[in-house]
Amino acid sequence: MSTIAFFEAPELPPPAGITHPAYGVFQHLALQVASRQVVDGWKEWLVAQGVDVLGPVDHKIIYSIYFHDPNGIRLEITAVLDPAWNDQGEQARASLAEWEQVKAGARETGRDLVDVLGDLTRRRSHRRS
Numbered sequence: 001m002s003t004i005a006f007f008e009a010p011e012l013p014p015p016a017g018i019t020h021p022a023y024g025v026f027q028h029l030a031l032q033v034a035s036r037q038v039v040d041g042w043k044e045w046l047v048a049q050g051v052d053v054l055g056p057v058d059h060k061i062i063y064s065i066y067f068h069d070p071n072g073i074r075l076e077i078t079a080v081l082d083p084a085w086n087d088q089g090e091q092a093r094a095s096l097a098e099w100e101q102v103k104a105g106a107r108e109t110g111r112d113l114v115d116v117l118g119d120l121t122r123r124r125s126h127r128r129s
Contacts, residue, residue, distance in 0.1 A: 008099070010113035028066070028074035032086075035079050036063045042077045061085055 007026040033039060039056055043065045046053050055065035062085065064078040080086060099120070106116040 010103075010117060028076055030064070030076035030078050033077055033079055036081075039063055039065055039077050039079050 009026060033042070036056070043053050043056060046065075046067055051067050053065050053067045057064050057066070058081075061080070061082040062078045063081055064076050066074060066076050068074055102116055102120050103113065105111075106113050
């Protein structure tokens with residue numbers, strides 16, 4: 001099974017000229033491997049090849065290393081720690097639909113996307129309480 005994660009940060013300017021440092025974090029490709037040991041093996045190999053590697057980072061749900069390819073594209077090698085991590089398709093589709101609806105509402109009303117995102121985040125955190 002594979003997972004592709006997309007992140008959107010509406011408060012950031014588009015990547016042109018001098019970019020915001022967050023683009024180096026959010027825009028990346030994550031590749032899933034079987035275990036922490038495989039992640040650690042990749043880190044050893046990459047470092048031996050002269051690649052700067054960040055991590056490993058234990059996110060509690062995934063365990064990852066981060067590095068850049070020769071074109072400067074950020075890559076992640078990750079192992080799933082939470083068995084349900086890749087079993088969230090229905091929830092992901094619902095979250096995306098909600099975000100698209102919120103953005104459309106912001107466009108229609110002229111509200112700032114950062115404010116709208118803050119409202120959405122607060123609503124979602126209250127749902128979990």
